[in-house]
Amino acid sequence: MPYHYLDDIATADVAFEAHGDTLEEVMVASADATMNVMVDDLGSIADRVRRPIDVQAAEPDMLLYALLEELVYRKDAERLLLRVPSVRIEERNDGLTLSAEAYGETLDPARHRLLVDVKAVTLHRFLVERTESGWRATVILDI
Numbered sequence: 001m002p003y004h005y006l007d008d009i010a011t012a013d014v015a016f017e018a019h020g021d022t023l024e025e026v027m028v029a030s031a032d033a034t035m036n037v038m039v040d041d042l043g044s045i046a047d048r049v050r051r052p053i054d055v056q057a058a059e060p061d062m063l064l065y066a067l068l069e070e071l072v073y074r075k076d077a078e079r080l081l082l083r084v085p086s087v088r089i090e091e092r093n094d095g096l097t098l099s100a101e102a103y104g105e106t107l108d109p110a111r112h113r114l115l116v117d118v119k120a121v122t123l124h125r126f127l128v129e130r131t132e133s134g135w136r137a138t139v140i141l142d143i
Contacts, residue, residue, distance in 0.1 A: 002029035003036075006138075009125065014116070015140045019133075023060055024087050026128065026135040027067055027098065031084040034068050034121075037141055038075070040113040045081045048105035053084065058095035061128040064137055067098055068121045075118070079107045116143045 002019050009015035016033040020026035036042055051074060055066035067084070074080045082104035090097045107114075120142040127138040 002026075003033035005033075009138075009140060013122065013140050013142050014118075015125075015138070018137045018139070019135070021134040023128075023135050024089055026137050027064055027087045027089070028084055030064055030068060030137050030139060031071060033139070034071055034118060034141060035081060035083060037143070038115055038118055039081060040115055042083065044112050045083055046105045047103040049080065049103070051080065051082060051102045051104075053087075053100045053102050054097070056095060056097045059128075060096065060135075061126060061137075063089070063096045063098050064128050064139070065121055065123070065126065067100075068139065068141075071102070072118055072120060074102075075107065080104050081107050081112065118143055 003016050006015040014037050018026050018029035018033055053070050057063040057066050082102035084100050084102045087098050087100040118141045122140045122142050124140050
């Protein structure tokens with residue numbers, strides 16, 4: 001699994017660390033980790049609707065923040081549980097652009113075993129960094 005939860009960072013929130021060989025892989029792993037905080041079985045999220053995701057930021061950390069906030073927003077505004085199978089990141093003069101097509105479906109408590117509700121992505125100890133073996137992200141979610 002390209003992510004694992006951290007029990008010793010936040011007692012009232014949920015923290016995770018995601019890994020990937022590329023920045024794109026750490027973005028996808030972080031999106032799955034965020035959704036897996038809310039839904040016990042990611043496989044229970046069917047491919048019934050598609051939503052484009054396009055976010056921009058100056059740095060990789062804020063690009064990840066924007067992606068995860070978009071997933072939380074769609075859950076709150078549209079009641080959608082969305083998976084992000086892949087992303088495309090482009091470097092431009094003004095920063096980075098991430099594009100993806102998320103798939104998912106309307107939240108259905110009868111089909112989705114819900115765990116906790118993610119309210120927001122926090123910036124506390126938020127980190128995206130290149131490592132010797134690829135990329136790593138540390139994220140704390142407000143639940």
